[in-house]
Amino acid sequence: MLQLDVLRANPQDVKKRLTKKNFKQINLVDTIIELDDKRKASKTELEALLAERNKLSKEIGILMKNKDPKAEDVKKRVAEIKDEIDFKEAAVNQFEAELNESLVQLPNLPADIVPEGRTAEDNVVVYQVEKLPAAHQGDLPHWDLAKKYNIIDFELGVKLSGAGFPVYIGKGAVLQRALISFFLSEAAKSGYQEMMLPHMVSEESAYATGQLPDKEGQMYHVTADNLYLIPTAEVPLTNLYRDVILEESDFPIKLTGYTPCFRREAGSYGKDVRGLNRLHQFDKVEIVQLQHPDKSYATLDDMCKHVEGLLKELKLPYRILRLCGGDMSFTSALTYDFEVYSVAQGRWLEVSSVSNFESFQSNRLKLRYRTEDNKKILAHTLNGSALALPRILAGILELNQTEEGIKIPAVLQKYTGFDIIS
């Protein structure tokens, strides 16, 4: 959620930047400022009435103690004020509700270096591996490899749950476990503290990181207990610091966690959902940092370097995109996507997305730090996948297929205990 101060300080600039993000209801900015004006005015009036009531009530207390009959007169006066108070209070509540409802609809403002553009076509490639892997005769896409070596069974998943819930078998399952261990170990090496987290969160948590109300339909909702299955570890990880006031010396806070992720993916069909490309349940190791506003962009670069390091270790051909305004998420100020190239599918697969949210999340989280002169300032939050497993697995299977079988990348072998799937 954007800070009201920012809107008020420079509404024209805010509108310009919202436009870059392809946000249509620009006049919402003016509506919000008007609502805030109204809210402030009514609140000042309400508070004057409350002050008057408090004063008179105190007088009544003294009069009653002295058994003074004038107490009854004062009581009558307060009763009159009370009606006004109820009326004003309703008005203030109304304005506050409307203001909040509008404010929540505004997406985060894009950073200056975010490219103009509306779709994925407009994203800027900031790095691409020099040589794409050569195509070989008879290369199979991962869903065929999965079947050939009996390491993933999509039909069994359908039997248990439906499409998008694959069952990993034998070496396939071990490879998943190895990837999780590898990613967590690497994150630990980079100084991230590992957390094991709940896979369901409350409405409050989902709201604080911005999944609600924006992405209501994307999450599985356990209605009996009003809990949401997490779409990413970002939600519990970042909510750990909801309503927290940090000291400046606490920065940076670096957290990591492995969780399964659950996404309804309503409306996604076609070739994009083939095999491991898009699932309802998948595994991911997430990294999160909480940082001082002055350092968050340097931190974003650090996090990108970490992700890049993983892809290099796994020897996967990758590229890095700076997302354009129209393709960025609602909550992000700057996002880099990492994609792995699959020859067998002839396409790039998104395996990580690293973002700086600036104070957009911390505003709702009420995550702040205390400055030397005791001011409380919103911290910046960042997160990234490091990494999401299914497409990494797809990449490994497709890129390392040989006539003998699928070669396991060297860095993973100490976690798998085998070097080939045959």
Place this chain on the structure above:
RNA sequence: GGAAGAAUGGCAGAGCGGUUUAAUGCGGCGGUCUUGAAAACCGUUGACUGUAACAGGUCCGGGGGUUCGAAUCCCUCUUCUUCCGCCA
């Protein structure tokens, strides 16, 4: 799931209808003393809102109610503790 009790400022802990603008202790910060430190003593120390700055307002787990007035009484929800039941 059943029964009972509890929830107060960073922590501990009073207050149970009207100078509470929440006592007191610990911790934190500043000072005196000291070569320095400790001890002792003195002072200071919550959050939100609001103002140019004051003032003012709100907050005693959340929400609602009673009252002229609620931390204090009532209802409700949540969480915790203890006991019982069930159970990885």
